Amino acid sequence: MKSTGVVIVGAGPVGLTAALSLTRAGIEVTVIEASTDLPEDLRASTFHPPTLDMLDALGVADSVVAQGLKCPQWQFRDRREGVIATFDLGLLAGETRHPYRLQCEQWKLTRILRDRLEAEAASEILYGVEAVDLTQDDTGVTLTIAGADGHRQDIRGRFLIGADGARSMVRKSVGVAFDGMTIPEIFLTVSTPFRFDRTIPELTNIAYISDPEEWVVLLRTPTLWRVLLPTDPNETEAEMMAPDRVEARLQAVCPKDGAYELIHKTAYRVHERVAAAYVHGRVFLAGDAAHLNNPLGGMGMNGGIHDAVNLSEKLTAVWHGAPLAGIGRYERQRRKVALETVQAQALRNRKILNERDPDARRAYHDELRRTVADETAHRAYVRRSSMLQSLRDLDQVA
DSSP states (O other), rough: EEEEEEEEEOOSHHHHHHHHHHHTTTEEEEEEESSSOOOOOOOOOOOHHHHHHHHHOOOOOHHHHSSSSSEEEEEEEEEEEEEEEEHHHHHHHBBBBBOSEOOOOOOOOHHHHHHHHHHHOOOOOEESSSEEEEEEEEEOOOEEEEEETTTTEEEEEEEEEEOOOOOOHHHHTTTTOEEEEEEEEEEEEEEEEEEEEEEETTOOOEEEOOOOOEEEEEESSOOOOOEEEEOOTTTHHHHHOOHHHHHHHHHHHHSSSOOOOOSSEEEEEEEEEEEEEEEEEEEEEOOGGEEEOTTTOOOOHHHHHHHHHHHHHHHHHHHTTGGGGGGGGHHHHHHHHHIIIIHHHHHHHHHHOOOOOHHHHHHHHHHHHHHSSSHHHHHHHHHHHHTTHHHGGGGGGG
């Protein structure tokens, strides 16, 4: 049986952040990844200021920033009225070393983290193996893994972190409920090199655009623009992904001569769920294994990285002699954030973008205009939306 200090299931940004944090603290780590290599996909792309501060503490922020696009401003717009409010993260200068959002594909971060881990003697990543079972006792956790050929192996660690995503085998193995809801509409995301910023007046690199019929989110990365559109779940996948249908929807967002060039498109269901517990003996959940939310606001990956850093700090203290019960504060702090900040804000963002009542829409637009006009209110708003305030509030959680 292979032995290690901490077993981490999942080599995404959450698992690898936890791995590097623990390794830097002198703790041996083995990471289990089902894929044969780190996936290069177009999932999360927004990094909030405090997340960059955390990555800075690990010595990787500069490398991520160098491959991304700095966005000090973001907008709330209306498809008919245009700009409603432009928010300035520059107001957070002095509160964070990174007063901007960074648009950078998450796979760039995972490769940077992987490179740093490979330079650490106390870490190992096992690819192409799937976690299939786990048991635990008073001294540790035994994880059974299986390769593509069916060969099984046991790995023993003092602790185990489940960072294995929405369908988490770890969460299911320890029997933790994952209550919540599935959002009715399907989210369609397409990526295109078309420069919306050269066509839509005053467009910032991040824009949430409301409309009573069909809202849209526009996000720019270093090489592409990503377009997020809600889609009727009664449409079949073939209908919603049909080239003519996608083209018509993009032309409705921004009419242009000729067809849009598409690099990538995907449609997916969105869930709002939080695990009933993050701590189960010596097994801990983090990231999507612990909480899921819609992508409006870019809080999913960021919240997961915050989980990883928080958990690693407390686990390091336990490793060096603190009571195991201290890990309970990780659950109390991060679960509170998932429920009261991440999930609540994501649901509020969706409600605002979906609002159809003219009076309610007008009232909210007026509220946003008043907010950006008042520097104190403006700063408080971007502090909350950037997840900086949620981290400050953690000290109040015993």
